[in-house]
Amino acid sequence: MAQSADVRAELTAESKRVIEKAIKFNAMPTLRRELTAATQPLAPAVKRVVRSLPSSRKRVGEKGGSLRSAVANAVTRKIKLSRRSMLILVTSIPHGGKSNLARAFEGEIPWRHPVFGHEPTVDQESHPFFYKTLKKYEPIIAARVKAALDKVERKL
Secondary structure (H helix, E strand, O other): OOOOOOOOOOOOHHHHHHHHHHHHOOOHHHHHHHHHHHOOOHHHHHHHHHHOOOOOOOOOOOOOOOHHHHHHHOEEEEEEEOOOOEEEEEEEOOOOHHHHHHHHHHOOOOOEEOOOOOOOOEEOOOOOOHHHHHHHHHHHHHHHHHHHHHHHHHHO
């Protein structure tokens, strides 16, 4: 997805201190587990939203499933920790086929395709879902990450 609409939060001095402390006391696995638990609702929330977007028909029996399912299955969450940064990344990494249409579905690129029996090509309406969902969960996740950092600091 585009860099311009990324949801970002900067580390506070307190957060950096907790990460340094976790590195010093060899507690990075504990910190990673706590952050994983704190950010657990992100990817499932995005998947749930994309699967519930409007559709003119259901293609459950079709080979490869529906477009919405393919895009939802490409959504992943990763956590990367280092001395200077803590990165919680929710991405839609296409695996080929219909999951490649996530950017068009979001509205980042134009979505024109041929339709049998109509004009040669049509403009498909976009259904922004990704950043809107992440923005909605941003305050909740920020509070949960802060609580996870506090919990790790208490353990240390």
